Amino acid sequence: MSPVTVRDLPNALHDDGAFVRRLAGRRPAAFLDYDGVLTPIVDRPEDAVMSDSMRDTVRALATRCPVCVVSGRDRAVVQRLMGLDDLVVAGSHGFDIWSPRIGTIPDNPAAGFEGLIASVTGRVLAEVGTIPGVKVEPKRAAVAVHYRLATDSGREQVAALVRQLLAEQPDRLKVTPGKMVYELQPKIDWNKGRAVCFLMDVLGLDSPDVVPLYLGDDITDEDAFRALRGRGIGILVGRPDDPEVAGRATDAEFVLASTGEVEQFLTRLGR
Template structure:
């Protein structure tokens, strides 16, 4: 795939509709969605996020169609997702960029949550302490703790403070071996887990034996997902910014129309 710069939504609607129709013609498909900035508009406080009702309803409708698998693929941890997503949640949920995986009973034998090793636990403690020092000295910079990572949030800070905090955090973490950094929109995640959304999508493709994958995401970390898509797959970027995805929608408010169109052509 080639990198594309910003394209106005009106210029790609016809192409996207054609691509969705081609994708829908496959017998077995996976529709995988990011959460923050994709199903839910971005908010200052992660706990205030909610999927747009029309998106959640369309996603649930898709999951009930023969030959269609649906999955949330998020950087959030699974507990955080469960707290903000209304019932019914999708049966397949990938959390913490792949470190956590919630599967239906029929697939649970394919995944075991592995506890952190002693080395990973010590590494997580060290990186958390480093980020705590950064957050303590920067106004409106907060931390989020995950089972295998700690996240520095700068969305509520001024632009200058945010840039400074992330730069200091990267410098502080340089000395800790084995830390994976994932930088997104106003966040820096430091993890002891080495996976990402691309690895998670590849794993789901093989597990579910699907013919094609649709992945929709908005953030820099979603590029890891777009880069593993094949020519039969479909990547859709939400919002502006350079991306490997071949198509784009303007905002989370456009996602219900995309999903409804997919439902209609699938039928």
């Protein structure tokens, strides 16, 4: 099936029971992005703290079905912002996976790239880290450069450095774009979609009676939407009038307009 835009998607809450029919009595397993899904996008990444009501909703859902949080942020950061430490969390786009039952899941596709990431992080901090409005976020297997609050000149400096780093390491480094952020990662075949499929296998969720649901809002979540085509359901979180979402082709099958609708949806799913 060809990708569509957010305007073409039925709403998972409001469109005449279309989502409920897709479940067809099977058990859901919820895979949830963090920023833009469980908490609104904010100007400063460190301010994206989960609300008490969303925390209660997610905690209640986890008593009814498997819940996994899949984020570009480092796992420990996600756990701190959520105020929850008893959920499966795949941090750093799945490079760092932890389960309360298993502990750290040892399969680390970024092994051997530690020196590269440390070097790139140092360059980014030194060359753009002091630009007003730029926030550098070192991660276990990547470095993210947020530029939402930067001027046009500052954004161009960041973009120029990213282009330079990719030109210097074309076989070892890649960039994953997001909402006002560049994330520099090892150039390996790993993403949120691969992480979700890996988790389904590890957690015993790859069976016909389970429907994996993935809720995401960003470009990086499209890998998970594609991975679940034909076996699960992708739900894009975003408004049709949001310029960061509206014109983007998506492989999701349903939409929720806001984190408020996400909370309503998860509450209903947990009943």
